[in-house]
Amino acid sequence: MIRQNIRKYLDSIPNGVELVAVSKFHPQEAILSAYNEGQRIFGESRANEFVDKAKSLPDDIKWHFIGHLQTNKVRLILPHVSLIHSIDSEKLLTLVNNEAKRINRVVDVLLQIHVAQEDTKYGFVPEELISLIKSERTISLKNVQIRGIMGMASNTDDTNRIERDFIAIKKTFDTLKALPNIGDNFSIISMGMSDDYLLAIKHGSNMVRIGSSIFGCRY
Ligand SMILES: *Cc1c(COP(=O)(O)O)cnc(C)c1O
Secondary structure, eight states, X not given: OHHHHHHHHHHHSOTTOEEEEEOTTSXXXXXXXXXXXXXXXEEEOOHHHHHHHHHHSOTTOEEEEOSOOOGGGHHHHTTTEEEEEEEOSHHHHHHHHHHHHHTTOOEEEEXXXXXXXXXXXXXXOHHHHHHHHHOHHXXXXXXXXXXEEEEOOOSSSOHHHHHHHHHHHHHHHHHHHTSTTOOTTOOEEXXXXXXXXXXXXXXXXXXXXXXXXXXXXXX
């Protein structure tokens, strides 16, 4: 089933949109099934599970960290991560920079934006993102490369609300992209999951994170 599912996405997602196969809580064999069908980008949300999988699965997998990242787990994941989607505080951004510097690499990151109606979700509101990107302190961080933003729509069946959230994420991306200190590398809009990825793509997503409709239910 996983092979058919991943094939369906690889064949149907438009050019220019990257597929992150969200494999959290699924076993290594599930990842290998998708890998054998050609998928190379996998997303995980728990640090220990992330590292276990990264150490034992093929080297050419690009591992994305998509969940809330606790500061005490940064050192653990950093050698293995290719993109962190979930930078949700200035403290975390600085810590990732300092840790990356320590191991002599530059790490690609996305800033997590909060637009959803739930107030439990992590992330920056749009105004905070603008001042963060403009700040001299951020500009001085040389071991993180801010590649774009990641957002989630409200957890609701209300399609209008979901679309409004995606429009707000895209609008913020465009505002940030127009700032003078933003370069060409700022290009990723990570939004869209199993239930809403088509709407996300319609509103400008170029990276979708799909879990349950590839790997099945996690519970
Ligand atoms: C789990 C998760 C996903 C995947 O969600 P599905 O509904 O299973 O596709 C995407 N993004 C984040 C941040 C997640 O934690």
